[in-house]
Amino acid sequence: MEETIFSSTHTRIAVVTGGNKGIGLEVCRQLAGNGATVVLTARDEAKGAAAVEKLHGLGLSSVIFHQLDVTDASSIARLAEFLESRFGRLDVLVNNAAVGGIVPVDDPSFGLLPTEEKFSGMDGHQRIEWMWKNCRQTYDAAKAGLKTNYYGTKNVTEALLPLLQSSSDGRIVNVASSFGLLRFFTNEELKRELNDADSLSEERLDELLGMFVRDFEAGAVAERGWPTEFSAYKVAKAAMSAYARILARKRPALRVNCVDPGYVKTDLTRNSGLLTPEEGASRVVAVALLPAGGPTGALFDGGKEASFV
Numbered sequence: 001m002e003e004t005i006f007s008s009t010h011t012r013i014a015v016v017t018g019g020n021k022g023i024g025l026e027v028c029r030q031l032a033g034n035g036a037t038v039v040l041t042a043r044d045e046a047k048g049a050a051a052v053e054k055l056h057g058l059g060l061s062s063v064i065f066h067q068l069d070v071t072d073a074s075s076i077a078r079l080a081e082f083l084e085s086r087f088g089r090l091d092v093l094v095n096n097a098a099v100g101g102i103v104p105v106d107d108p109s110f111g112l113l114p115t116e117e118k119f120s121g122m123d124g125h126q127r128i129e130w131m132w133k134n135c136r137q138t139y140d141a142a143k144a145g146l147k148t149n150y151y152g153t154k155n156v157t158e159a160l161l162p163l164l165q166s167s168s169d170g171r172i173v174n175v176a177s178s179f180g181l182l183r184f185f186t187n188e189e190l191k192r193e194l195n196d197a198d199s200l201s202e203e204r205l206d207e208l209l210g211m212f213v214r215d216f217e218a219g220a221v222a223e224r225g226w227p228t229e230f231s232a233y234k235v236a237k238a239a240m241s242a243y244a245r246i247l248a249r250k251r252p253a254l255r256v257n258c259v260d261p262g263y264v265k266t267d268l269t270r271n272s273g274l275l276t277p278e279e280g281a282s283r284v285v286a287v288a289l290l291p292a293g294g295p296t297g298a299l300f301d302g303g304k305e306a307s308f309v
């Protein structure tokens with residue numbers, strides 16, 4: 001009996017957003033395989049339940065489902081209440097849920113969601129080039145990109161902060177992207193501000209995102225030095241990384257890090273990636289399970305700390 005109590009208090013409690021497919025599902029599988037109790041969340045109840053069923057079928061009985069739409073405040077509040085009453089703490093939050101911020105266009109020779117074989121013989125650049133040629137950047141998709149990828153991540157994080165603070169080793173892992181690097185910004189002042197984690201505030205980040213939306217609507221993205229291709233996705237990911245750095249500064253007891261999973265074959269990349277979801281997720285899980293007392297406010301790429309620029 002004593003042993004049960006001991007092990008349950010030392011089992012990591014992890015939440016993964018967007019856990020029903022792609023990298024998120026694999027992160028759930030690998031965290032559970034490493035002994036964590038995993039709350040697999042998904043915005044769609046049926047898809048989430050099916051994903052949990054799949055993991056139970058692999059013998060991973062420590063995975064449970066809870067609904068979470070990261071853009072819905074009441075859904076976020078319900079998850080926080082559930083975690084509070086069930087566990088009273090949270091050890092690992094993996095902010096994985098995201099959308100592309102673009103509208104995919106059907107390529108007749110590839111299809112809307114091509115099989116991975118369609119990309120054989122193409123290198124990474126050619127595959128990204130294909131994705132860029134076969135999408136449209138619209139105002140609505142850009143707004144949805146910011147709403148999910150930046151504000152959704154931020155709002156989930158804020159709601160779960162008290163529970164993470166109740167952990168003896170609270171960790172936040174944001175699934176970042178090489179597309180979120182500041183090298184895609186040509187406005188040097190913007191780049192400097194976003195990279196100045198010591199001075200940047202959440203209020204200023206909100207102002208900058210407001211400017212981006214206005215510039216996008218006015219067709220002034222290139223002229224004002226924002227990333228021009230996959231603009232909203234890149235801006236939202238850059239803002240998410242900047243927010244992680246602000247949070248790391250404000251909450252030194254937590255480990256708040258970002259990790260690039262690499263270019264992965266998922267629905268988001270229309271199966272064009274070079275890595276499997278398993279490979280991409282293993283990079284995320286490695287950061288989630290870093291030894292205690294490690295870096296905070298860092299970006300990891302390929303197993304090493306990397307520059308945000």
Ligand SMILES: NC(=O)c1ccc[n+]([C@@H]2O[C@H](COP(=O)([O-])OP(=O)(O)OC[C@H]3O[C@@H](n4cnc5c(N)ncnc54)[C@H](OP(=O)(O)O)[C@@H]3O)[C@@H](O)[C@H]2O)c1
Nearest residue numbers: 018022023043069070096097098175177263264266267268
């Ligand atoms: N694939 C890559 O090459 C790559 C590279 C760098 C970074 N990333 C990042 O890796 C993460 C996972 O992407 P992925 O490639 O695995 O994409 P994916 O297969 O399209 O999965 C995205 C997940 O996010 C969920 N989601 C979207 N909007 C949501 C919302 N409002 N609330 C809750 N969940 C929501 C989706 O749920 P539904 O099924 O309901 O849509 C899905 O579970 C993302 O943060 C992405 O930016 C991916």
